[in-house]
Amino acid sequence: GNSVTQMEGPVTLSEEAFLTINCTYTATGYPSLFWYVQYPGEGLQLLLKATKADDKGSNKGFEATYRKETTSFHLEKGSVQVSDSAVYFCALYDSGAGSYQLTFGKGTKLSVIP
């Protein structure tokens, strides 16, 4: 079956530090990949996505590249801000699996300190 593995948290960084959150996946077909963000007390919001190999998703300074050869979709940001403190979820959607649901990683909590 499908699965998503992302790095354990929590991650604590100083403001303006470089961020990487690792995400790897297992899928039976050719999935679309997503990063979602959950700010404190809120639901999940789509941060970025990539639908095929070598695509790069980007939004709000965050980037992730769909790497089929390493089955990875790592999230990066060059300079984090306090406002980026949140929980980040990697997810995949595999239409070839005949399902309509997303498979999520367990989430990585990021705390950015001034």
Place this chain on the structure above:
Amino acid sequence: DVKVTQSSRYLVKRTGEKVFLECVQDMDHENMFWYRQDPGLGLRLIYFSYDVKMKEKGDIPEGYSVSREKKERFSLILESASTNQTSMYLCASSLSDRGVVFGEGSRLTVL
């Protein structure tokens, strides 16, 4: 803005009570989902629906049921709430692989 609206942000119920969590989307999406979110366990799918009156069990359906009488509305029902159902419940909807849109969540406490 497209929206998924959950009827209650916070609920407190007693063990054995029947609980309804309502969810409405305004995007004409076919697919709707109920997840629960717990610390250290991430998001776990309870039920999903890909059409009116259709429902499919997710990973943890025990103790829950759902209803989808209209396309825009997907309800989660706890027939007899228990303390281990204290959690954050997230409703979502989607249109194929364009990404899933989530509501803001309903935090349920069962005493």
